[in-house]
Amino acid sequence: MSKQDKTRELRLALGSFPTGVTVVTCLDSDNKPLGFTANSFTSVSLDPKLISICIDKSSFNIDSFSIVRHFAVSVLSEEQQAISTTFATPNKDRFKNIDWDSKNTGSPVITGSVAWFDCNTEQVINAGDHLILVGQVVAFDSSPKTPLMYLRGNYVNLGLEQKMRLAMENENTITVVGALIEWQKKVLLLKDKMSGELYFPSASRLGHVDDVLSLLGVLKKLNISINEHYLFSVFERPEDKTSLIYYRAQVKEVSIESQDDFYDFDTIPFDQLSDEASRIMLKRYIKERKLNAFGIFVGKESEGKIEAISTTNQNL
Numbered sequence: 598m599s600k601q602d603k604t605r606e607l608r609l610a611l612g613s614f615p616t617g618v619t620v621v622t623c624l625d626s627d628n629k630p631l632g633f634t635a636n637s638f639t640s641v642s643l644d645p646k647l648i649s650i651c652i653d654k655s656s657f658n659i660d661s662f663s664i665v666r667h668f669a670v671s672v673l674s675e676e677q678q679a680i681s682t683t684f685a686t687p688n689k690d691r692f693k694n695i696d697w698d699s700k701n702t703g704s705p706v707i708t709g710s711v712a713w714f715d716c717n718t719e720q721v722i723n724a725g726d727h728l729i730l731v732g733q734v735v736a737f738d739s740s741p742k743t744p745l746m747y748l749r750g751n752y753v754n755l756g757l758e759q760k761m762r763l764a765m766e767n768e769n770t771i772t773v774v775g776a777l778i779e780w781q782k783k784v785l786l787l788k789d790k791m792s793g794e795l796y797f798p799s800a801s802r803l804g805h806v807d808d809v810l811s812l813l814g815v816l817k818k819l820n821i822s823i824n825e826h827y828l829f830s831v832f833e834r835p836e837d838k839t840s841l842i843y844y845r846a847q848v849k850e851v852s853i854e855s856q857d858d859f860y861d862f863d864t865i866p867f868d869q870l871s872d873e874a875s876r877i878m879l880k881r882y883i884k885e886r887k888l889n890a891f892g893i894f895v896g897k898e899s900e901g902k903i904e905a906i907s908t909t910n911q912n913l
């Protein structure tokens with residue numbers, strides 16, 4: 598195995614440890630706010646109150662962070678996924694559309710975060726290709742909001758998972774489980790032979806590949822094999838008392854016969870989709886995909902900082 602493959606394997610193994618997502622911030626010598634997304638946040642000591650974060654030495658702002666006297670850590674809520682993407686994507690002015698204020702040290706604290714820790718720098722430790730910043734907490738606060746979570750290079754939305762469980766437990770509703778399957782920036786849509794309408798593959802349960810009545814069974818019949826799928830949307834259709842649960846997944850390869858069922862993001866015939874909810878969901882998917890909101894953090898070794906899923910193939 599090459600060194601690069603080994604590093605990738607290690608990164609995958611490390612990614613199986615679920616974390617929250619934070620934004621680490623400070624003011625530079627010109628009092629300009631700086632910040633980056635970090636999931637390396639750790640509580641270190643209660644007395645004295647110490648926390649730590651790790652910053653990659655190849656970070657654009659490493660010079661400021663390596664001599665920083667104060668910094669703050671804001672723990673993002675699940676509504677703040679876009680903020681995580683902003684602070685992990687190269688941009689000179691990440692604070693442009695972000696609400697923030699200062700607490701004790703002047704370091705920016707992101708408004709609406711689940712918790713924040715305002716710190717004096719206690720220690721900067723040299724650790725391989727990263728620096729460990731140990732902060733002495735001088736002020737902090739927390740709220741009961743649900744934190745954004747990160748696992749295996751994907752954001753996990755606990756609120757959505759809970760909504761799905763509730764939908765499945767509701768005996769008064771029918772459940773439809775569907776999937777947005779992406780291959781090479783194209784999405785899988787099946788065509789109703791009678792009406793010509795396009796719809797997402799779906800079934801009454803997620804199931805498994807050997808269950809022909811389940812979504813995974815339906816996909817297998819279509820020769821689509823998915824390794825990992827992520828919850829994307831859960832909503833109700835009150836007219837026919839239906840709970841709809843949609844997953845998203847990426848496939849690396851599709852058989853020649855199935856390729857025609859994949860529609861390019863830029864040329865999707867939205868008017869042929871079977872219903873408005875599918876149109877809204879697909880538009881949202883394409884928008885988030887273009888914003889790289891399902892981005893995979895693969896570190897600085899690759900050319901991108903958050904790399905597009907399709908170029909890493911790590912989550913499928």
Ligand SMILES: Cc1cc2nc3c(=O)[nH]c(=O)nc-3n(C[C@H](O)[C@H](O)[C@H](O)COP(=O)(O)O)c2cc1C
Pocket residue numbers: 618632633634635636637638651652653655656657658659681684685686687747893894902903
């Ligand atoms: C969920 C997530 C967690 C991350 N955690 C860290 C981290 O702990 N340390 C780090 O240096 N970079 C981390 N990154 C990457 C940085 O946020 C990203 O490389 C950023 O662009 C660095 O900004 P800078 O180069 O402008 O300083 C993470 C990215 C994501 C999406």
